[in-house]
Amino acid sequence: MDEQHQGRQSRPARSGWLSAVVFVLVMALVGAAFLGYRGDLPHWALPGGHATSALSGPPVPPMDPAAVASAVEPELVNINVSIRPSGMGAAGSGIVLSPDGEILTSHHVVKGAETITVGDLGNGGHYPATVLGYDSDADIALLSLTGATALSVARIGSSAGVRVGDQAMAIGNAGGTGSPTATPGTITALDASIVARDAADLSRKALIGMIEVAAPVVSGQSGGALVDRSGAVIGVVTAASGELARSEGRASGYAVPIDRALGVVRQIRTGIPTDTVHIGPTATLGVLTSDAKPTGARVDVAIYGLPAFTAGVNSGEVIVAVDDTPVTSAQTLKAALNMRRPDEVIRLDVVEPDGTHRMLAVTLVAGPPN
Numbered sequence: 001m002d003e004q005h006q007g008r009q010s011r012p013a014r015s016g017w018l019s020a021v022v023f024v025l026v027m028a029l030v031g032a033a034f035l036g037y038r039g040d041l042p043h044w045a046l047p048g049g050h051a052t053s054a055l056s057g058p059p060v061p062p063m064d065p066a067a068v069a070s071a072v073e074p075e076l077v078n079i080n081v082s083i084r085p086s087g088m089g090a091a092g093s094g095i096v097l098s099p100d101g102e103i104l105t106s107h108h109v110v111k112g113a114e115t116i117t118v119g120d121l122g123n124g125g126h127y128p129a130t131v132l133g134y135d136s137d138a139d140i141a142l143l144s145l146t147g148a149t150a151l152s153v154a155r156i157g158s159s160a161g162v163r164v165g166d167q168a169m170a171i172g173n174a175g176g177t178g179s180p181t182a183t184p185g186t187i188t189a190l191d192a193s194i195v196a197r198d199a200a201d202l203s204r205k206a207l208i209g210m211i212e213v214a215a216p217v218v219s220g221q222s223g224g225a226l227v228d229r230s231g232a233v234i235g236v237v238t239a240a241s242g243e244l245a246r247s248e249g250r251a252s253g254y255a256v257p258i259d260r261a262l263g264v265v266r267q268i269r270t271g272i273p274t275d276t277v278h279i280g281p282t283a284t285l286g287v288l289t290s291d292a293k294p295t296g297a298r299v300d301v302a303i304y305g306l307p308a309f310t311a312g313v314n315s316g317e318v319i320v321a322v323d324d325t326p327v328t329s330a331q332t333l334k335a336a337l338n339m340r341r342p343d344e345v346i347r348l349d350v351v352e353p354d355g356t357h358r359m360l361a362v363t364l365v366a367g368p369p370n
Contacts, residue, residue: 063167063229069182071231074122075154076180076224077103078173079129079143081113083368091176093224094118094143095154095233097265101127101145104261105223106238107134110141112368118145121180122152131369133268133279139207139238139256140264141369154225157232159257162187162211170217170237170253172224180224185215185253194254196239210254211235217253226255236261275335283340284367287313289330296320296351297333311362313350320357321349334370342366 077094092109096102103118110116116129127145134141145151162168166187174181189212195204211226217240226235235255264277273279286306292298296318302309313319319327322336323346340346341364348360 060167060229063169063184065169065182065184068169068227068229068231069171069180072154072169072171072225072227073180073182074152076121076171078119078121078178078180079103079105079109079223080117080119080176081110082115083112091173091178091220092222093172093180093220093237095223095225095236096120096122096151097142097153097156099149099151099153101129101143101148101151102132103129103143103145104236104265105141105143106236106256107136107139107141107369108238109223110134110143110369111136112370114368116143118143119178120145120148120151123150131280131282133264133273133277134369135264135267135277136205136370137276138260138264140236140261142265142268155232156258156262157228157230157234159211159234159259162190162228162234162257164188164190167229168211168213168215168226168234170213170215170221170224170226170255172221172237174218174220176220181218181221183215183217183221183253185213188212188214188252192254194239207238207254207256209257209260210238211257213253213255214251215253216240216251221253226253226258234258273339275338278338278369281342281366282369283337283342283344283364284370285337285362285364286367287319289319289333291329291331292318295328297327297330299350306367307362307365308348311348311360312358313348313360313362314352316353318351319348320351321347323347337364340364 075096079092079094082089094103094105097104110131118129119126127148129143129145132142132144164187168187170183171180192210192212193208221237224237225233226237228234235258237255239254241252267277271279285308286303287299287308288301289297290300299313299315299317302313321327325336327333345361345363348362350358350360
């Protein structure tokens with residue numbers, strides 16, 4: 001667990017499955033809800049976005065929601081995660097990419113997960129899953145199911161041809177009930193920028209370049225499919241407008257364009273990590289950090305029993321380098337650790353409050369996706 005946070009306070013422990021809500025601020029700070037979250041989720045932050053004019057052309061026959069849903073649902077999965085020992089959990093959705101169980105989903109669905117169980121809607125089977133890799137900035141993760149064979153594979157389209165005014169449908173595990181819900185609507189914007197806020201810890205994260213659809217998308221559909229009128233996947237459902245927008249009849253959903261999501265998938269399949277794409281088990285330092293002034297990652301909490309604490313890192317100190325890589329912020333610390341593996345030994349350059357530098361050797365351990 002190596003988190004950035006802004007003014008977070010300790011929270012009471014939570015138990016049971018939470019259908020957590022994250023509020024998204026879109027352009028004029030319109031509220032929205034993140035989907036498929038629990039109490040410990042990602043953090044999202046940015047305003048803006050624009051609509052792209054619809055192209056004129058011959059009339060398009062209306063979508064047949066029932067027919068599209070019937071075709072797409074067997075190509076999706078329900079995802080349930082748990083976090084030990086608190087018992088917190090989350091429910092979300094995923095898209096089947098291969099017969100042997102490669103699953104595309106949202107990073108926030110599996111963030112912090114100790115165990116992941118996936119139920120295939122096509123054959124009714126349940127499988128343990130591992131995280132092959134993820135990009136938290138893009139909110140995309142790739143899972144692998146153990147023992148899966150002959151799964152129905154989603155038909156992947158392209159987001160490059162999506163236009164404002166196109167008919168679309170979001171399909172996923174609405175409310176975490178295990179039953180897929182199909183929500184038809186119309187594309188209202190491309191390249192939208194949103195700020196999502198985690199209602200549990202009030203942290204935020206930016207998502208840019210999103211597809212916006214006028215549809216009452218709901219919690220639990222995160223990681224599910226945004227499909228076109230033919231049933232081809234054009235996006236990965238991620239967020240939705242909040243209660244205020246819903247009450248005013250302005251409900252919208254947001255999806256990561258499928259072309260971008262597949263770019264992350266291809267990078268994960270290479271097995272080569274980048275500053276944003278993590279591969280395999282997550283290496284954990286065990287600190288909560290924030291940006292230091294004028295530079296570095298300030299250690300707000302060194303978590304008891306985890307590597308940083310064991311090595312002697314204290315709250316209030318500032319990490320300014322990992323090995324020979326400068327650390328200028330909490331984000332650059334995360335990027336440096338993103339390239340590491342469990343059991344690697346790193347050297348931390350730590351600055352004490354009085355300005356004294358210390359070099360510490362720290363052995364990273366395996367932890368949940370962060």
